[in-house]
Amino acid sequence: MAAACARTVSKVGLSFLETPAARRSGTVSYLLGNVGTHGSRRSYGTGGPGFRSKLFSSVRSGGGRVLGCAFLLGGGLGLYQTMKLSVQQHLAEEEKKASGGGLKLTLYQYKTCPFCSKVRAFLDYHGLPYEIVEVNPVMRQEIKWSVYRKVPILMVDSELQLNDSSVIISSLKTFLTSEGKSLTQILSCYPEMKSLNDKGKEVTEYNNKYWLMLSEADNGVVYPQKGMQKEEMKWRQWADDWLVHLISPNVYRTTGESLASFDYIVREGKFGAVEGFFAKYVGAAAMFVIAKRLKSRHNLQEDVRQDLYKAVNEWVAAIGKSRKFMGGDQPNLADLAVFGVLRVMEGLQAFDDMMENTKVKFWYKRMERATLNHEGLSQRASKQ
Structure with missing residues (x-):
């Protein structure tokens, strides 16, 4: 169930990234950092007004692209956590079975x-x-x-x-x-x-x-x-x-x-x-x-x-x-x-x-x- 939800979120994210508005915007370049211009990514404090204004401006100019990246990232993390939990549960069940099914x-x-x-x-x-x-x-x-x-x-x-x-x-x-x-x-x-x-x-x-x-x-x-x-x-x-x-x-x-x-x-x-x-x-x-x-x-x-x-x-x-x-x-x-x-x-x-x-x-x-x-x-x- 959780894995299905995570996959759905990822698909929604991809669909946003494929919209014309998202393709026209430069949001991805901003989010990843202008590596080509500066040679390295700059660190920003989360409390500075400059960061907020640039982010909001980016959202206004290419909101679909930002939202798509967010969905994609969230879906990927959710899928990873779901798979990790599934593997842990499977290993626990196998260990329990090997030790006699937890019988007393x-x-x-x-x-x-x-x-x-x-x-x-x-x-x-x-x-x-x-x-x-x-x-x-x-x-x-x-x-x-x-x-x-x-x-x-x-x-x-x-x-x-x-x-x-x-x-x-x-x-x-x-x-x-x-x-x-x-x-x-x-x-x-x-x-x-x-x-x-x-x-x-x-x-x-x-x-x-x-x-x-x-x-x-x-x-x-x-x-x-x-x-x-x-x-x-x-x-x-x-x-x-x-x-x-x-x-x-x-x-x-x-x-x-x-x-x-x-x-x-x-x-x-x-x-x-x-x-x-x-x-x-x-x-x-x-x-x-x-x-x-x-x-x-x-x-x-x-x-x-x-x-x-x-x-x-x-x-x-x-x-x-x-x-x-x-x-x-x-x-x-x-x-x-x-x-x-x-x-x-x-x-x-x-x-x-x-x-x-x-x-x-x-x-x-x-x-x-x-x-x-x-x-x-x-x-x-x-x-x-």
């Missing part, structure tokens, strides 16, 4: 939960600012307001609740990639499904949670090569259905490792002094027993480390030697999921053993740098 994100989590770690890996990589609420795993008072009693939970602008790590990641990735879609609209593409498991307990699952809800054009940008989307979805599901179940049997493999693991959990988690003491020793003993059951349930080998090594090497082999990440030169959602799951073992014996006895080290270090440096933020900004 709050993550309810357990620090050592692999599903929560997956979400943090995604948020960190994409440079999305978020607050963390550490949930007490015993009382869970921090999420007593929620019908959904698991973590992670991501609250958006204190109003919209996102559940399930894979739904959180898929919906946010869709939001960051798509134009004109709200998170509420996107979330409706991942409907809840409630069912009873083998033990008769109600469980909640989500349809389409490994899909990104993109237009054909956006889909081509995210997955430029054939087969990339299916590969990403396959390994994201593999991380949820298989890799994550190898963590507990490995970090609670022996009584000593169980104690070390719970010492880490208590230090990183939200426990009081007395509660932490009981959590460490009672929890370590309980998880040692549970780890044995998990080993049997998932048909793991006697030495569960071998299953961990096999899974990790399978992942590295799927990436291959020609790619830095499964996503190519940049991590994709499968890279972030696997990294998030494995990261929860850092500082424990199982992690050190994995790094020493598998080929995952170089990929893992690249992922660590990518998330710490928020490389996904600059990548998104360059595409916009």
